Amino acid sequence: MPGNELTRFTLPNGLRVVLAPDPTAPVVGVSVHYDVGFRSEPEGRTGFAHLFEHLMFQGSESLEKLAHFRHVQSSGGTFNGSTHPDYTDYFEVLPSAGLERALFLEADRMRAPKITAENLANQIDVVKEEIRLNVLNRPYGGFPWILLPPVLYQTFPNAHNGYGDFTELESANLDDCAQFFDTYYAPANAVLTVAGDLDVERTRDLIDRHFGDVPARSAPDRPSFGEPRPAGQLESEHVDPHAPLPALAIGYRMPDPIAELDGYLANLVLASVLTEGDASRLQQRLVLREPLVTDVNAACGLFGPFEARDPDTFTITAVHSPDVTQDRVLAAVDDELEKLATTAPSDQELAKVVARWVAGLHREHDRLVSRTLALGSFELLYGDPGLVYQLTDRLSAVTPDAVSAAAKGLRPDSRAVLIVSPAGGEK
Amino acid sequence: MTFRTAAEIGRTEKGPRPLPELGDQRSATGLTSVDTVLDNGLRVIAVHQPTVPMAEVRLRIPFAGTDRRHSAIAEVLAATILTGTQRRDRVAMDTDLALVGGELGAGVDPERLAMGGNALASGLDTLLDVLADALTGAAYRDEEVEGERARLVERIAVARSQPSVIAREALQRHRYGDHPFTRETPEAADVATVTADEVRAMHRESVLPRGSVLVFVGDIAPDTVIAKIGAALAGWSSDKSAVELPDLPDVVGGDVLFVPRPGAVQSQLRLSAQAIRRTDPRYPALQLANLTYGGFFSSRLVENIREDKGYTYHARSSLEFTVRGATLLVDADTASEVTAPALLEMRYELGRLGAVPPTAEEVDTVRQYAIGSLLISTASQTGLASQLAALAPLGLGTDWLVEHPDRLAQVTAEQIAEAAREFFSPTRFTGVVVGDGAQLPALRSLGGVVE
Structure with missing residues (x-):
């Protein structure tokens, strides 16, 4: 397939670079992944990694406030950034004439972001509106990504709310910003990815020109976020002022996404066997046959797979009628997991899952923005961007017994159960 | 470790640098496509775009109705049109699609019934066959209609608790009063009483090729696809045309x-x-x-x-x-x-x-x-x-x-x-x-x- 040949190199300042030429369409994607996410933010500063992501758009030495957006969009391009558990990414997708501009914009803020008290105050307000919109003012806000981790995990990095507490966001100051940037936004702690309509040699020259003199700083030590698995079933209830129906989230620990990739992929296949399509196990049992729930979903990772290092979370979520008790839902889930643990799924069940995964990966890679970001995050997390193109084969190689073993690993005596109770709902 | 201040971070010895000019822009390569109307009145657009070995399909059927129960029946129809046919039960629909990496979905709004999906390009025939099967042979078995109806009632309750939905419904009423265009989310009480017979009747009366449009994009040969669609959908026909939404009044400025x-x-x-x-x-x-x-x-x-x-x-x-x-x-x-x-x-x-x-x-x-x-x-x-x-x-x-x-x-x-x-x-x-x-x-x- 076009775009599968990768060029990788590292600049003297430590910046890792991935180039993925693909001439199919005259557009190009540029992304920078920094190896810091909300699991690394300091105690007392919840939400800081995400707030800092906003500040990286607020201007740099060569760019006034608003200039970044205007330069991308007046080049016909789009942009965004997002904060994940273990990394923060920034990207532009543009008609390929804008390639050098995108490199310039990313280099300028990697070298010298202009962080002012005024912009900090402005973006604290914007982030608070974002949290009101996505969490506080809607039903099931933060379900399960904010609500489940404090039940499943005990340590601050894994358990805390990555969107942040309003009072902690409001207390962020310029020194916090400077310290966070100097610690985590070093070129040696970042990956630059360029994919699409590009010439490799010319792009190398442009990268040297724009990123070559970003001063080297040492990459920070990366702590392990490991913690013991729960020794029982941990439970908690959240009262949702807007929700009309009760909901349930079950959280389990999973194999290490990096060190135990094959085990992780078996969990990915298991999630699909459980809830992907009308013929899947939990859709059949919980939604169609009994029926106990309105919707059910199983997933690897709180934001999807390949977003985090260890520990990562396997979730099963369901919204159900108030007439159904949570115990009935739990018992049915446990029963289906037990069946899979005892008897491996059929070859046809796996063939269906794998074909849908292959198709899904094709569709994801067809969108240049997704492909660029996937290459960057796999370089960052796995040191191997080419793994993006091998996932299809690796998933195809998952055996029925491996899926059975994954089901066995989701134990009732080592998990978190979060219950969302409606507080009356909308009138 | 000592850290710089924010002000120190924001400046370098060299100072601000000029923005690079834009380079040369290559234009997109042309599209190979066929745009035609089949004998049954269905317009088909097929486009060759082989970026990945997939095929995407979109079907748009004008699906308006003025009857008070229209939106409730239409919502149940959209929820059940892919849950089984004379030839396939619900599990077989999903299994056949899954084996070619495929998926199909359906949704409805006051203007149109929309179906859409995709499959590996190698599974195009299966994708077409399942789509045609639903269009010409959807069974609306009683148990599927009853099950989806119950789930819809709960999903409507969830939807109406979303501030965005509350605002949209208020805006629609404020702009258009009681026009059918405002009935984007049916009343749960109406949905609860929809019968399988009503849904089957609506399928016969309203799921019509004339006036509808089918779009295929992907790693496909347009001429071949058109021929395959013609064959697959040969049994889908009616003299009547799909129903367009009545004209909307102009939005008038005001409080x-x-x-x-x-x-x-x-x-x-x-x-x-x-x-x-x-x-x-x-x-x-x-x-x-x-x-x-x-x-x-x-x-x-x-x-x-x-x-x-x-x-x-x-x-x-x-x-x-x-x-x-x-x-x-x-x-x-x-x-x-x-x-x-x-x-x-x-x-x-x-x-x-x-x-x-x-x-x-x-x-x-x-x-x-x-x-x-x-x-x-x-x-x-x-x-x-x-x-x-x-x-x-x-x-x-x-x-x-x-x-x-x-x-x-x-x-x-x-x-x-x-x-x-x-x-x-x-x-x-x-x-x-x-x-x-x-x-x-x-x-x-x-x-x-x-x-």
Whole structure:
């Protein structure tokens, strides 16, 4: 397939670079992944990694406030950034004439972001509106990504709310910003990815020109976020002022996404066997046959797979009628997991899952923005961007017994159960 | 370890650097496509875009109805059309699709029944077969209708607890009263009484090829696909045409309606005004005027109420198209305490767009953005399929897409200024604000807000 040949190199300042030429369409994607996410933010500063992501758009030495957006969009391009558990990414997708501009914009803020008290105050307000919109003012806000981790995990990095507490966001100051940037936004702690309509040699020259003199700083030590698995079933209830129906989230620990990739992929296949399509196990049992729930979903990772290092979370979520008790839902889930643990799924069940995964990966890679970001995050997390193109084969190689073993690993005596109770709902 | 200050971080010895010029832009390669009408009246557009070995399908069936129960029956029909046929039960539908990496879904709104999906290109025949099977042989078994009906009642309750849905329903009623276009979410009580017989009857009467459009995009040969579709859908026929939505009245400017939502921590602001269709010669100018107002990040509205004042995370203006018309929509969600000032700024920017027309720099930015973002969105199979599915019901197709960058390039600054004056005058707009009245004492003092 076009775009599968990768060029990788590292600049003297430590910046890792991935180039993925693909001439199919005259557009190009540029992304920078920094190896810091909300699991690394300091105690007392919840939400800081995400707030800092906003500040990286607020201007740099060569760019006034608003200039970044205007330069991308007046080049016909789009942009965004997002904060994940273990990394923060920034990207532009543009008609390929804008390639050098995108490199310039990313280099300028990697070298010298202009962080002012005024912009900090402005973006604290914007982030608070974002949290009101996505969490506080809607039903099931933060379900399960904010609500489940404090039940499943005990340590601050894994358990805390990555969107942040309003009072902690409001207390962020310029020194916090400077310290966070100097610690985590070093070129040696970042990956630059360029994919699409590009010439490799010319792009190398442009990268040297724009990123070559970003001063080297040492990459920070990366702590392990490991913690013991729960020794029982941990439970908690959240009262949702807007929700009309009760909901349930079950959280389990999973194999290490990096060190135990094959085990992780078996969990990915298991999630699909459980809830992907009308013929899947939990859709059949919980939604169609009994029926106990309105919707059910199983997933690897709180934001999807390949977003985090260890520990990562396997979730099963369901919204159900108030007439159904949570115990009935739990018992049915446990029963289906037990069946899979005892008897491996059929070859046809796996063939269906794998074909849908292959198709899904094709569709994801067809969108240049997704492909660029996937290459960057796999370089960052796995040191191997080419793994993006091998996932299809690796998933195809998952055996029925491996899926059975994954089901066995989701134990009732080592998990978190979060219950969302409606507080009356909308009138 | 010692750290620099924020001020030290923001400057280097070399100082600010100049922005690089844009390089040369290669144009997109041409599209190979076929656009034809089958004997049964179905329009089919097939486009060869082999970026990945997939095929995307979109079907749009005009599906309007004036009966009070129409939206409830239509919603159950959309939820059950893919749950089994004479030949396949629900599990077989899903299994056949899954084995070729495929998926199909259905949804309905007051204008159209929409079906869409995809499969590995090697599984095109299966995808077509399952789609044709549903269109010509959907069984609507009693147990599937009853099960989906019960789930819909719960999903409707969840939908109506979303502030965005509450605001949309209020805006629709405020703009269009009781027109069928307002019935986007049916009443749970109506859905609860829909019978399988009613759904089967609606399928016979309304799931019709004449007037509908089917779009295929992917690693496919258009001529072959057309022939296959003709064969697969040979049994789908009727002399009648699919039913288009009755004409909508023009949106008339007027007071903004306040809709109470006690306990809300944020308010929904929604403004709307009458606009014009894509085929109108003034459309490209309106598109660029809208971008300048609030249609993208570097717009006056976003730079004002988000980046300057911090009133909102998300503010936007956009064009909403129906087959025979279009409207402008402006929306933002803001904290209660800044709701009144945000509405004031939205109105101020509406007036300013006419009074202080887009500058040369603004015109250049919105033009490049409109051309570039179209190029980006049509570079993927899913993007191209969705664009065509939106254009096709308006009688447009790939030609319109291919020619549109040139249309945008030709628009003059004066035409954009004229569109700004004509369409963005504040008095042309009406709208709704949803929020907690107790926290919004300043709202009424703005004027033009009623309860």
